[in-house]
Amino acid sequence: MTVCYFGIYNKNYARNKIIIAGLKENGIKVLECNSREPSLLKYFNLIVRYWKIRNQFNIMIIGFPGQTLMLLAKLLCRKKIIFDAFTSVYDSYVCDRKLVSRKSLKAKYYYFLDWLSCRLADNVLLDTETHIDYFVKTFKIKKEKFTYLYVGSTPETFYPRKTTQKKDKFIIHFHASGIPLQGIEYVLDAAEELEDISKVCFNIVGGIQAVPAVQRRLISRNYKNVNFIAPVPINELAENINQANICLGIFGNSLKTKRVVPNKIFEALACKKPVITAKTAAVQEIFIDKEHLLFCRLSDGKDLAQKILKLKECDNFRNQIAENGYKLFISKFIPKEVVKPLVKIIEKGNED
Numbered sequence: 154m155t156v157c158y159f160g161i162y163n164k165n166y167a168r169n170k171i172i173i174a175g176l177k178e179n180g181i182k183v184l185e186c187n188s189r190e191p192s193l194l195k196y197f198n199l200i201v202r203y204w205k206i207r208n209q210f211n212i213m214i215i216g217f218p219g220q221t222l223m224l225l226a227k228l229l230c231r232k233k234i235i236f237d238a239f240t241s242v243y244d245s246y247v248c249d250r251k252l253v254s255r256k257s258l259k260a261k262y263y264y265f266l267d268w269l270s271c272r273l274a275d276n277v278l279l280d281t282e283t284h285i286d287y288f289v290k291t292f293k294i295k296k297e298k299f300t301y302l303y304v305g306s307t308p309e310t311f312y313p314r315k316t317t318q319k320k321d322k323f324i325i326h327f328h329a330s331g332i333p334l335q336g337i338e339y340v341l342d343a344a345e346e347l348e349d350i351s352k353v354c355f356n357i358v359g360g361i362q363a364v365p366a367v368q369r370r371l372i373s374r375n376y377k378n379v380n381f382i383a384p385v386p387i388n389e390l391a392e393n394i395n396q397a398n399i400c401l402g403i404f405g406n407s408l409k410t411k412r413v414v415p416n417k418i419f420e421a422l423a424c425k426k427p428v429i430t431a432k433t434a435a436v437q438e439i440f441i442d443k444e445h446l447l448f449c450r451l452s453d454g455k456d457l458a459q460k461i462l463k464l465k466e467c468d469n470f471r472n473q474i475a476e477n478g479y480k481l482f483i484s485k486f487i488p489k490e491v492v493k494p495l496v497k498i499i500e501k502g503n504e505d
Contacts, residue, residue, distance in 0.1 A: 154180070154181050154182065154211060154499060154500070155181070155182040155183075155184060155209060155210040155211055156176065156181060156182070156183055156184070156210055156211065156212050156213065156214050156499060157184050157186050157203070157206060157209075157210040157212070157213045157214070157230075158172075158173060158183050158184065158185045158186065158187070158214050158216055159186045159187075159199070159203065159213050159214065159215050159216065159219075159222065159226055159230075160186075160187055160199075160215055160216035160217075160218075160219050160222060161187070161188055161189065161195050161199070161218070161219075161221075161222065162187060162216035162217060162218065162219070163189070164185075164187065165387075166217070167304070167306070167307065167416050168216075168217050168237070168239055168304065169216045169217060169237075170307060171304070171305050171306070171307060171488045171491055171492075172214070172216070172237065172302070172488070172491075172492055172495065173185070174307065174488040174489075175305075175487075175488030175489050175490075175491050175492030175495075176492055176495070176496070176499075178488060178489040179489060179492060179493075179496045181496065181499060184206050184209060184210055186199060186202045186203050186206060187199075187202075187216070188202065196225060199222075199225070200225075200229065203229055203230075207229075207230075210232070211232065211233075211499075211502070212232055212233045212234075212235065212499055212502050213226060213230050213232055213233070213234045213235070214234075214235045214236075214237065214495075215234065215235070215236045215237060215274070216237055217237045217238070217239040217240075218239075218242075219236060219237060219238075219270065220238070220242050220266040220267060220269075220270045221266065223236060223269060223270035223273045223274060224269065224273065226273075227273045233275045233276075233502040234273070234274050234275050234276075235274065235275065235276045235277075235278065235495070235498060235499075235502075236270055236271065236273075236274035236276070236277050236278065237277075237278040237302075238267070238270065238271060238277050238278060238279055238288070239278065239279065239280060240279075240280070240284075240413070241267050241287070241288065241291070241292075242263045242266055242267055243260065243263040243264045243266070243267050243291075244267075244287070244291075244408075244409055245409070246259075246260075246263055247260045247263055247264075248407070248408060248409065249332065249333050249334055249407045249408075249409040250332060250333060251333075264292075267288075267291075267292055268292045268293075268294075271288065271292055271294045271298070272294065274298070275298075275502070276298060276299075276300060276498050276502075277294070277298050277299050277300070278299075278300055278301070278302050278495065279299060279300075279301055279302075280301060280302065280303060280304050280413060280414065281301055281303070281412060281413060281414060281435040281438055281439075282301050282438055283411065283412045283433075283434045283435045283438065284301070284412045284413060284435070285299040285301055287412055300494050300495065300498060301494070302491055302492060302494060302495055303414065303419075303439060303485070303486060303491055304414060304415065304416055304419055304486075304491075305419050305482075305485075305486040305487060305488060305490070305491035306416065306419040306420045306422075306423045306482070306486060306487075307423075307488065308423055308483075308487050310387055310388065310391055311391050311394070311419075311420045311423035311424050312391075312423060312424060313395065313424055313425040313479070314391070314392065314395040314424070316392070316395045316396050319396075321352060322352055322354050323352040323353050323354070323398050323399075323465055324354055324355075324356055324396060324397045324398050324399075325353065325354070325355045325356070325397065325398070325399050325400075325401060325461060326356050326358070326393060326394055326396075326397035326399070326400045326401065326421075326426075327340050327355065327356070327357050327358070327400070327401040328357075328358035328359050328390060328393070328394075328417055329357070329358075329359045329361060329417070330359050330360060330361075331359065331360065331361050331364035331367070332405075333405045333406075333407045333409075333410075334403055334405040334407050334409045334410040334413065334415075335403050335404070335405055335415075336403055336404030336405035336406070336410070336431070336452060337357070337361055337364060337366075337367060338366055338367075338370075338454075339404040339405075339452055339453065339454040339457060340355065340357065340401060340404065340454070340457070341367070341370060341376070341379070341454070342454020342455065342457070342458075343355075343454045343455070343457040343458040343461060344376060344378055344379050345374070345376075345454070346454060346455055346458035347378065347458050347461065347462070348376075348377065348378050350462070350465075353378060353461070353465065354378045354379070354380060355376075355378060355379045355380065356380050356382055356393060356397065357379060357380065357381050357382065358382045358383075358384070358385060358390065358393055359382075359383075359384050360383070360384055361381060362381050390420075391420070391424065394420060394421055394424045394426060395424050395426075397426060398427075398464075398465070398471070399426070399427050399428075399429060399461060399464055399465070399471070400417070400421035400424075400426045400427070400428050400429075401417075401428070401429055401430065401457075402415070402417060402418045402421075402428055402429065402430025402431065402436075402446075403415055403417075403418075403430055403431060404430070404431045404449070404451065404452060404453075404454075404457060405431075405452065406451065406452035410431065410433060410451065411433040411434055411435060411451075412433075412434070412435050413435055414435050414436055414438075414439060418430060418436075418446070419482065419486050421478075422445075422478040422479055422481070422482040422486070423479070423482050423486075425475050425476070425478070425479040426475055426478075427446075427447065427464055427471050427472075427474040427475040427478070428446045428447070428474075428478060429446070429447045429448075429449055429457065429460050429461065429464070430446055430447075430448065430449070431448065431449060431450070431451040431452070432448035432449065432450065432451065433451065436448070440478075440481070443474070444474070444477050445474065445477050445478045445481050446474065446478060447460050447463070447464060447474060448460075
């Protein structure tokens with residue numbers, strides 16, 4: 154069985170890396186037809202590369218991001234096409250980040266891209282059942298077309314490493330880019346609540362200081378228990394996670410927060426770290442509170458601070474959550490397991 158993995162995707166982006174690795178581990182040959190060229194040249198390169206392998210595969214998968222490629226793929230390929238939507242461009246740019254007005258032409262264009270790409274695909278992949286419900290309701294697509302593949306992580310990068318944890322510090326790790334769903338403001342609220350607690354410090358990794366809301370807070374406050382760390386290579390990020398005592402998920406007040414379970418949660422579980430994240434419909438699909446993760450109230454820095462203290466003050470509880478989360482990750486969220494629903498679609502599609 155051979156698939157064509159088609160797109161303008163970044164090969165190192167976790168979603169594509171996990172799916173490609175998982176397919177190969179399940180015995181499926183993957184032919185990558187990818188272009189990262191600037192501007193319109195990438196589309197020309199894709200056509201040329203596709204033409205060379207057009208008779209060598211059974212099914213096409215469009216990698217993330219792929220909304221702008223679906224029409225081209227449909228014109229080129231008469232075989233079954235599986236589209237990894239992963240997330241909605243309309244939801245991301247219009248609803249979550251609010252980069253454009255809902256009434257603008259750009260918003261209508263983003264909506265059209267999501268709608269058209271899902272309509273043209275034979276099957277559509279998303280990351281949670283809750284996310285599927287959003288697509289069905291918002292873009293009026295039949296639910297039978299969708300399949301969820303949880304995000305997972307790559308265990309060759311994220312795994313428990315032997316580190317010497319500093320006894321004079323209790324490290325809370327949070328990595329993010331500052332987009333609304335991550336809720337950096339609530340992490341800073343928690344840091345303020347815990348400012349006088351001995352040893353507790355927050356390591357915040359990413360370009361967070363460039364976020365306007367964070368800049369305003371830094372002007373008015375001097376955070377003595379927060380270290381702002383510039384973005385680091387992925388291997389160094391894994392080291393940072395392993396040096397932490399607790400890792401944090403997402404806490405934002407946007408609707409998208411309630412629909413996704415991001416990479417960072419799986420990456421922390423893969424490193425056998427206890428994770429605190431907001432209680433949402435999406436995380437409850439997968440995890441049990443106080444067993445695999447510790448949930449806190451959505452958009453509530455005070456409650457997050459209380460949950461951090463709860464784990465800090467009970468070593469056994471903290472270690473048990475870390476152990477349970479790691480076992481669940483190994484059983485369900487390594488690449489080979491994550492793609493099992495996709496493998497079934499591919500096998501069925503080949504029979505048809």
